[in-house]
Amino acid sequence: MAKQKKVTVNGQEFTLQSVSPSWYYELNDKVGNTGGGKRDSVKYMDTMFRNCVIAPSEVANGGMGYFDEQEDLKTPEALIKEIESFLRE
Numbered sequence: 563m564a565k566q567k568k569v570t571v572n573g574q575e576f577t578l579q580s581v582s583p584s585w586y587y588e589l590n591d592k593v594g595n596t597g598g599g600k601r602d603s604v605k606y607m608d609t610m611f612r613n614c615v616i617a618p619s620e621v622a623n624g625g626m627g628y629f630d631e632q633e634d635l636k637t638p639e640a641l642i643k644e645i646e647s648f649l650r651e
Contacts, residue, residue: 564580565579565580566580567648569641571641572640574618574637576615576621576644577616579615579616580614585613589606589610592605593605593609607625607638608625608626608627610645611625611628611641611642612625
C-alpha cells in the first residue's frame with residue numbers, strides 16, 4: 563500500500579503518495595537525471611506531480627500545466643523538493 567503525507571507549500575496543501583523505488587529510478591533514467599543525457603526537468607516534474615500528488619486534483623491531473631496556468635515558478639520548485647524528501651523517508 564502506498565504511503566501518504568500532507569504537506570503545505572506556499573500556503574497550499576498537497577496530499578502526496580509514494581511510488582515504488584523502481585518506478586522512481588526508471589523515471590530518473592528516462593529524463594536524464596542520472597548523468598548520461600540531456601536532462602528534461604519539465605517532464606520529470608510533470609510526471610512526479612501526476613503520480614505523487616493525489617490532491618488537489620488540479621495538480622494530480624494537470625501536472626506542470628497547472629502551474630503554467632498560474633504562472634507560478636516558486637511552488638513547483640518547492641513541491642518537487644517536498645516530494646523527493648517524502649519518497650526518501
